Amino acid sequence: MMDQLHRDIQHSAPNAAHFAVAELARAPGRQVLVATQNIDGLHEAANTPLVSRLHGRLGEIWTPDAAAVAQDANATATSEYLLRGFDALSWAVEVSNKAGGRVRRVRQSLSLECGPADRPNVLLFGEGYGARRAACDHFLRSPVDAVFIVGCSGGVPIVRELALQARQHGAKVVLVNPFPEELFCADVVVPLPATLGCVGAVSAALA
Numbered sequence: 001m002m003d004q005l006h007r008d009i010q011h012s013a014p015n016a017a018h019f020a021v022a023e024l025a026r027a028p029g030r031q032v033l034v035a036t037q038n039i040d041g042l043h044e045a046a047n048t049p050l051v052s053r054l055h056g057r058l059g060e061i062w063t064p065d066a067a068a069v070a071q072d073a074n075a076t077a078t079s080e081y082l083l084r085g086f087d088a089l090s091w092a093v094e095v096s097n098k099a100g101g102r103v104r105r106v107r108q109s110l111s112l113e114c115g116p117a118d119r120p121n122v123l124l125f126g127e128g129y130g131a132r133r134a135a136c137d138h139f140l141r142s143p144v145d146a147v148f149i150v151g152c153s154g155g156v157p158i159v160r161e162l163a164l165q166a167r168q169h170g171a172k173v174v175l176v177n178p179f180p181e182e183l184f185c186a187d188v189v190v191p192l193p194a195t196l197g198c199v200g201a202v203s204a205a206l207a
Helices: 001-011 015-025 068-078 080-084 086-098 129-140 155-165 199-206
Strands: 034-036 051-053 054-062 099-104 117-121 146-150 172-177 186-190
Touching: 001 054, 001 186, 051 086, 051 117, 051 129, 068 086, 068 099, 080 086, 086 099, 086 129, 146 155, 155 172
Parallel strands: 034 051, 146 172, 172 186
Antiparallel strands: 054 099, 054 117
């Protein structure tokens, strides 16, 4: 099943919404973190610069590696990541996407390339987020202008938690959805179809 899903994803391409998010993320004068629950890698394919994959990426294999985790923790504590070419946020994204282990890209088949200690790099139902939250938690330690919740159900607890955390820093919560979600208590609701290929419709909410 995972192999078939991976093959389907390989034949997928970013749509107008992915490109709209990427354009907003690349806009000058703002630092933007995109946190996605999607496991298809299409935000990266749309050239979005900083993507924290909360639920992982199906095209990767994850291996537990305590030594690598310890090295990364030391790099975080000593700011050694600067010597590796990262700034603080891009390093937090790197740590998040490693998810407390080591990842490598799938070349052909998940089932053939996963060894006994390996697994697809996806968060399964009932598992905790752990290190996958690192980038979001880092980003939300500083004042945030706005949080855009795009095409997401209010039934996903971590999204509500992150929105609440941002709101406590004075952020405006902008819901970009085909229908309103009361659970998010959004300050602004932007109808989803109006945002496809139109960054101005969502960035106007920051005004």
